[in-house]
Amino acid sequence: MAQRVDLDGKPVAAMSICMIGGGGFIGSHLCEKLMAETSHKAVVVDVSSEKINHLLRESNPWSSRIEFHHMNIKNDSRLETLIKASDLTINLAAICTPADYNTRPLDTIFSNFIDAIPVIKYCTENNKRLIHFSTCEVYGKTIGSFLPEEFRKDPKYYMLKEDVSPCIFGPVEKQRWSYACAKQMTDRLIYAEHAENGLKFTIVRPYNWIGPRMDFIPGVDGPCDGVPRVLACFSNNLLRGEPLKLVDGGRSQRTFLYIKDAIEAVLLMIDNPERANGQIFNVGNPDNEVSVKELAELMIQVYAKVAGVPSSSLSTLDVSSEEFYGKGYDDSDRRIPDMTIITRQLGWKPKTPLDKLLDDTLQYQHQTYSSAIKKVLSKPSN
Numbered sequence: 256m257a258q259r260v261d262l263d264g265k266p267v268a269a270m271s272i273c274m275i276g277g278g279g280f281i282g283s284h285l286c287e288k289l290m291a292e293t294s295h296k297a298v299v300v301d302v303s304s305e306k307i308n309h310l311l312r313e314s315n316p317w318s319s320r321i322e323f324h325h326m327n328i329k330n331d332s333r334l335e336t337l338i339k340a341s342d343l344t345i346n347l348a349a350i351c352t353p354a355d356y357n358t359r360p361l362d363t364i365f366s367n368f369i370d371a372i373p374v375i376k377y378c379t380e381n382n383k384r385l386i387h388f389s390t391c392e393v394y395g396k397t398i399g400s401f402l403p404e405e406f407r408k409d410p411k412y413y414m415l416k417e418d419v420s421p422c423i424f425g426p427v428e429k430q431r432w433s434y435a436c437a438k439q440m441t442d443r444l445i446y447a448e449h450a451e452n453g454l455k456f457t458i459v460r461p462y463n464w465i466g467p468r469m470d471f472i473p474g475v476d477g478p479c480d481g482v483p484r485v486l487a488c489f490s491n492n493l494l495r496g497e498p499l500k501l502v503d504g505g506r507s508q509r510t511f512l513y514i515k516d517a518i519e520a521v522l523l524m525i526d527n528p529e530r531a532n533g534q535i536f537n538v539g540n541p542d543n544e545v546s547v548k549e550l551a552e553l554m555i556q557v558y559a560k561v562a563g564v565p566s567s568s569l570s571t572l573d574v575s576s577e578e579f580y581g582k583g584y585d586d587s588d589r590r591i592p593d594m595t596i597i598t599r600q601l602g603w604k605p606k607t608p609l610d611k612l613l614d615d616t617l618q619y620q621h622q623t624y625s626s627a628i629k630k631v632l633s634k635p636s637n
């Protein structure tokens with residue numbers, strides 16, 4: 256492999272990277288990228304390897320550069336040894352599906368705050384660099400959501416800036432915010448370790464990264480009653496020919512970023528510590544903003560083409576948030592990332608428009624799941 260250079264033209268030395276939660280959606284794409292395009296070694300720690308099994312086969316040319324440790328970080332003393340032996344730790348481990356935030360708030364808070372504490376401690380004590388995955392959800396609701404319609408058009412009331420925007424959460428009874436609050440505490444702990452003890456950190460705030468291998472399809476590779484994030488919920492509806500459920504009419508807005516664009520940003524952070532250390536990065540695509548209702552309509556059009564079915568056979572259905580998620584659900588109204596810091600530090604920009612990313616992703620969903628769904632649907636229900 257030709258010598259890779261960083262953004263300042265200096266050679267990038269091969270590193271050993273401890274990827275906690277590296278067996279999940281983002282981790283699996285990052286492992287693929289590291290194996291295909293770098294000489295770095297991935298030491299993956301996760302409770303599941305399902306999404307990276309294709310990379311772990313001994314017949315792969317890079318098999319000596321990736322290892323998997325089946326481990327729950329809640330209670331495993333091997334974690335410190337693995338962090339100590341690596342040059343960089345990337346922490347992706349989390350419960351991060353909104354259906355869990357109000358129904359499993361304790362697990363959500365432990366996973367996103369308490370379980371991250373030893374990771375941060377081991378990195379600080381052993382002088383190891385940490386790239387930690389936070390979330391755009393730490394910003395909560397926009398200021399604009401509390402203002403009359405005419406004020407909402409001004410970007411200062413909705414654009415989310417890492418070093419300016421406040422974090423606006425609902426009351427404690429709205430347990431949806433348990434995730435955002437736990438993630439925010441972790442961000443603050445990392446920042447405090449940096450300020451007081453010199454921890455070298457980068458915090459990543461993903462804005463709805465989507466693509467192949469995201470979450471699961473209920474009843475196929477996840478629990479029948481499981482509720483994944485919106486891409487997998489709508490994919491499941493489309494595969495089964497059911498209406499796509501619009502929570503509270505699907506009026507919330509999101510910006511969607513293709514996972515392959517996102518991974519380019521993470522690789523820049525890995526390879527450019529001098530530019531990435533001490534930074535908090537929004538990573539999203541402000542040009543891909545839609546309401547959830549618009550997303551559903553677009554997915555219907557794209558899926559109809561991919562699966563060769565008439566789009567008139569696919570529809571949407573309004574449901575209340577209480578019916579869909581239960582008590583304590585609440586929502587972020589709008590999430591547009593300000594991109595100033597990541598553009599300045601790393602020169603990164605997203606590339607893939609929403610229709611193209613949905614086309615690639617729905618082709619993957621159709622190829623991967625349509626025969627399994629047919630089998631499930633053909634079984635008589637009890």
Ligand code: NAD
Binds near residue numbers: 348366465
């Ligand atoms: P994911 O659920 O696919 O990946 C998380 C991985 O962590 C899973 O493989 C899970 O098994 C593992 N894990 C959880 N608890 C663990 C434990 N105790 N011990 C070992 N492994 C454990 O989710 P993802 O989308 O890949 O997200 C990765 C990170 O990015 C998370 O921290 C999430 O909060 C953050 N994030 C992602 C998005 C997005 O758009 N995908 C948005 C905001 C934040």
Ligand code: UDP
Binds near residue numbers: 483485505586
């Ligand atoms: N949503 C929806 N129908 C679904 C799943 C989700 O309308 O079947 C909505 C959800 O209420 C939220 C948005 O889609 O407004 C995005 O949800 P997701 O679970 O992807 O995570 P979030 O962006 O809220 O973290």
